[in-house]
Amino acid sequence: MNIVVLLKQTPDTESVIRIANDGQSIVTDDLKWIINPYDEFAVEAALRLKEKHGGTVTIVSCGPQRVVESIRTAMAMGADKGVLIDDPALEGADSLGVARALAAAVKELEPEIVLCGSRAVDYDQAQRGPMVAELLEWPHLGLAISLECDGSTVTIERPIEGGKVTLEADLPALVTMGGSHAVWNPRYASLPGIMKAKKKPLEVKTLADLGLDPAECGAEAAKIRIVSLEMPPERQAGRIIDDGLDTEGKAAELVRALHEEAKVI
């Protein structure tokens, strides 16, 4: 089975986010970069498909050279090869522009299934997967918390508010991953895996290599852009309910405060 995983590199979720001097971007100097956790779930799901059906797992990513490290990490987990679309014209591209670049790369690879995170933990756009599927004119199934594939159809469970639905698509199809670490339990890279990853093929491509014009997917084509960033209002530590009260006394005082002061219960 020919499997593609779309991977984004994001700051570690433990990162403290600070706004840069331009007021539009974040300070990236001291950030630790990781594979977007939801994309890591996609890598894990792809490797399980490969274990069952054989085939290859190709990682496709957009971004600067630092992304190579994350692609190598996915290779150390077991992915076979990688494509990095590194083009300065993508700086400032919107989700649709990035999706066009990814879709062009996917087309060349002719996979049967594409897996990617339902969202990235940085800009939380939640657009890439459905957009790539639309551009490829493929079906997509979103927010998978389980994935079964028999080689001709793929079935997922999708949690919705107050329940879940089961969805099915004929291949080729794209699936976006939901769930959590506890659901997918992505494997760690083994030491031999890390050694092997260094020798796996990784192609770096520009938009021109993919037959794309920066004017149709780069910053100048962006329909939407961030004009300013602000920090959320800082929360202040409030009141510790103590007053020498016993457990019951504190419970009663908290109920009173929530009912009379905050008026939320």
Added chain:
Amino acid sequence: MADCVFVVAEFRGGDFRRVSYEVASEGRKIADALGVSLYGIAVGSGVTEKAAQLGFYGVDKVFVADDPALESYVAETYVPVIASIIEQADPAAVLLPASVDGKDLSARLAARLEAGLAQDCTEVVVEDGALKAKRPIFAGKCLAWCEWAEGALPMISCRPNVMDCRDADATRQAEVETVPVEIPEARSRATGVDLDTSGKVELTEAEIIVSGGRGMKAAENFAILEELAKELGAAVGASRAAVDAGWRPHSDQVGQTGKVVNPNLYIAVGISGAIQHLAGMGSSKYIVAVNKDPEAPIFTKADYGVVEDLFKFVPAFTEEVRKMKSTC
């Protein structure tokens, strides 16, 4: 010249979901600021008889696509149906719910319409006739204001539970226009729907959340939080530590890998307050922390803190809530 703003409603289980009314209310505000009409789009099976009710929340006219084949949301079928309605007009903006289905729909629809999409917005303003939208990024660690390029179609999905909802005006029925539905050929379908009918409150739409972390020590101990949640009409959430330990299902996880929530009241029990968790619940109106460690970082964000053994405090608190409810 744009002639309308569109709002896409979400219909499930025979009725519109509440977020549809929030989106309609926000759409009304924007349509008024721009001096255009507000059109609704209602897609589903059996949606026709309810469609006029979108008028209660400010919609002038509703385009209805009603077909048994549209019973469940499937991106591949919903997107062309909705796109064909939007393409009949010249909208200034399209607003949608940032619900589970709404976010998925918005993304694919934006690609089809070649629109600029701001997902999961918490605020929309009109300045000099142009739209600006605010959306949390990094799970709320930072907020981004977005603008659209000249000539681009702004699409905005609205985070549930954040934007003001108008009071229903039952005298205000919307005009309803039934659209001939052509179900596109699709290679994907819904094969099963399993809706929880226990009345459990969804985390992202809950007014009150009671959440447990590592301090809960075991799955069965969440019973005391369930009990408290029942008294308060609250949803039960969990930290990543509690989900990773297998004590709670992944759907309960609050944080940067999990759900971002914004209730009126968030009660964090036995949660120390890792930065990823604080990001996911930091926009709650009021935060209460219960933890036996007075140094837990959660106390720096809490409006009310209680330094106590949770196993003693929570049952006592539940009892006090019960007493208060019985006297109100």
